[in-house]
Structure formats: structure tokens, C-alpha cells
């Protein structure tokens with residue numbers, strides 16, 4: 001019987017253990033990526049597309065088992081800072097042609113994002129955001145409460161100042177995206193090992209020289225930290241303080257909900273920090289986000305009370321909904337809710353792709369491109385120096401008009 005290792009690994013990237021058990025791991029590499037979530041996968045893919053050789057991706061568990069598995073797949077252009085807008089627009093070029101690029105169907109549902117503002121302060125900031133977004137030629141609409149009621153009559157609007165809607169926004173499948181990047185990377189020669197934990201990172205005279213893993217040592221001049229909510233721990237292995245903390249976010253799902261006609265946009269009640277969208281025949285309802293950092297990913301069924309209150313307030317018809325299940329995952333939050341990207345100062349070869357603060361899925365194509373370029377000594381698609389780790393030491397945190405919304 002012929003065993004195709006690619007097929008074995010691809011078909012089971014979330015379930016079965018990879019080729020680690022089948023092929024001995026190499027002892028040297030050019031680039032080691034730590035973490036097999038959507039970010040590590042995208043970096044691997046983009047390095048491979050650029051022709052990089054000797055790329056190894058190490059995942060301590062199973063590919064995609066971290067934050068990526070819990071992600072709700074939101075993709076939007078409605079951001080309030082220029083750098084996030086650039087990452088959204090660059091990523092959209094990949095999301096829009098994902099199947100052509102990777103051979104995997106993404107299932108991108110462009111239903112739009114509808115942001116709702118309740119206070120006059122929120123509304124003023126939304127208007128300023130739209131002004132910024134339109135300078136990037138993003139077709140965002142500013143809507144009065146009456147216009148919102150007319151288009152989406154199931155929403156309560158009498159307490160609203162207004163809303164913004166962009167038809168370019170929507171959501172897609174995180175597993176499909178991960179699968180596309182992994183498949184593309186593997187086909188181009190990237191070696192991917194699941195069940196392989198990076199335990200130490202070695203350096204000599206200010207330069208990275210390799211890693212120790214649960215399956216042996218690999219000598220490599222470049223190591224990329226793509227460990228998601230575990231970024232701080234992996235940073236410490238190299239003696240680098242990466243200010244990224246994990247915060248639980250819970251999500252709930254209802255049974256079939258036929259009382260609202262499709263397409264339903266992804267609706268964000270900004271004031272309440274609550275959102276919902278269609279999921280299969282039912283609805284996906286966002287639950288609370290913890291205020292204290294932890295790796296707790298248990299579903300707290302008391303949270304359903306808050307979810308039900310938010311849902312029935314904004315969408316009274318959800319009184320008919322029945323919550324059937326839920327899950328919880330960890331956001332990887334940086335001090336200014338923006339990513340930390342680039343080579344660490346003073347340690348040649350140690351690169352960070354961390355702190356996406358709830359936006360890592362949607363920005364993963366652009367992050368992969370930018371990190372691949374940096375690791376190969378090329379210019380990224382945009383000036384990303386504002387996302388450097390040094391900004392925290394230098395007090396150059398990125399300012400947002402309102403605390404960032406997180407999917």
C-alpha cells in the first residue's frame with residue numbers, strides 16, 4: 001500500500017498526529033517558526049512562496065489548536081488606525097482570491113459588518129473613523145437609526161445615534177484558511193511537525209543559534225515567535241520580554257433560528273461590547289471577555305445570562321432563540337491592542353509575530369507576507385516600524401480613539 005504523507009498530514013491536521021512519528025526531524029534549518037496557528041501557517045506559506053529553503057514549523061500540540069480554533073472568522077476593513085487599515089486591505093487581496101492562491105475554498109461570506117453607536121461620543125468617533133477609512137477608498141456607509149431600521153428591521157434602534165456598514169466585510173472559515181496555508185507551505189517544502197514543543201531558544205553573542213524541542217535540537221539562525229497567547233513564554237526562552245497576555249472570550253451558538261432573513265451582517269453593538277452573526281441555521285452570539293488575564297478556556301454557563309440580555313436587548317426576536325452550546329478561547333492582547341512585529345532589538349534572528357489582540361485571523365495574510373519579507377531581509381508591503389517591540393520601551397504606544405473592538 002502506498003502511503004502519501006502529504007495526504008495523511010493534510011487530511012488530519014486537526015486530528016491526527018503528523019509526520020513527526022514517520023520522519024526524523026532535521027538537525028539544522030534556516031528558519032524555525034514556533035507555533036502552528038494561522039499566523040505561523042501564513043508565515044510558513046509566504047516564506048515558501050518566496051522560495052525560502054530550510055523552513056521548519058513546530059507546533060507543540062496539533063495545528064490550529066490554539067486561538068485559531070476558537071476564532072469566529074471575522075474579516076473587516078472597518079478599523080480606526082492607519083496601520084490596521086493597511087493590514088486589512090493587504091489581507092483582503094488574499095482572502096478574495098484564496099482558492100486560486102492556495103487551492104482551498106475559504107467560504108468567505110461578504111455579508112458586511114454593521115457597527116452600532118449608542119452615545120454621542122461613540123458616534124463622533126465612528127464618523128471620524130469613516131472619514132479615515134474613506135481616504136483608503138473603503139466604501140463605508142454612515143447610517144441614521146431610521147436607515148438601519150429600514151434595512152434590518154429586527155434591530156432595536158431607538159437608543160442609537162447611528163451606525164456604519166461596509167459590504168467588503170464578512171467572515172470566513174479559520175480551518176479552511178489554516179488548511180490552505182499549511183497545504184501550500186508543505187507542497188513547497190516547508191517541514192511541519194506537530195506534537196513538538198519548543199522548550200529552549202539558544203543564542204550566542206547576540207545572535208540566535210537554535211532551539212531545543214521535545215524531539216531534539218535544531219540549529220537555526222532565525223527563530224520566529226508565532227506562539228499566539230503563549231508569546232510571552234516563548235519570548236522569555238530567548239530572554240525577550242514580549243508584553244502579550246491571554247484573555248478569555250466566550251462565544252455561544254443557538255439552535256436553528258429562521259425568524260430573521262439572510263443575509264444578516266455581522267452586527268456589533270459597540271457600547272455593549274456584543275456582536276452576533278449567522279452560524280449555519282442558527283446564530284453566533286458573543287459572550288463576555290474577561291478583564292483579568294488567564295489561560296482559562298472553560299465555558300462559564302452563567303455568562304449565558306449576559307449573552308441573553310445583550311441579545312434580546314438589541315434583537316428582541318432572539319427571545320425565541322435557544323442557546324445550545326458555547327466555547328471559549330484566549331485573545332492574545334498587547335498593551336495598545338496592536339500587533340508586535342519584527343526582529344527584536346539586540347538579538348539578531350529572533351522575530352516576533354504576536355499580540356494581534358483579537359485580529360490575528362483576518363490580518364494573517366498580510367502578517368505572513370510582512371514577516372516572510374523581514375526574515376529574508378526584504379522590505380515588507382508597508383512601513384511596519386510602528387509595530388516594533390521598541391515602542392513599549394520608548395513610550396510610542398499606538399493610540400486609538402476608543403478602546404479597540406475585539407471579535
Ligand SMILES: Cc1cc2nc3c(=O)[nH]c(=O)nc-3n(C[C@H](O)[C@H](O)[C@H](O)COP(=O)(O)OP(=O)(O)OC[C@H]3O[C@@H](n4cnc5c(N)ncnc54)[C@H](O)[C@@H]3O)c2cc1C
Pocket residue numbers: 034035036037038039040058059060061062063064065066067068069070071072073074075196197198199226227228229230234249250251328329330331332353354356357358359360361362363407
Ligand atoms: C473567541 C475568539 C474569537 C475570535 N474571533 C476573531 C475574528 O473574528 N477575527 C479575527 O481576526 N481574529 C479573531 N480572534 C483572534 C484570532 O483567533 C487570533 O488573533 C489568531 O488565531 C492568532 O493566531 P496565532 O497563530 O498567533 O495563535 P494560535 O492560533 O494560538 O497559535 C499559536 C500556536 O502556537 C503553539 N505553541 C505555543 N507555544 C509553543 C511552543 N513552545 N512550541 C511549539 N508550539 C507552541 C500553540 O499550541 C498554538 O497552536 C478570535 C479569538 C478568540 C479567542
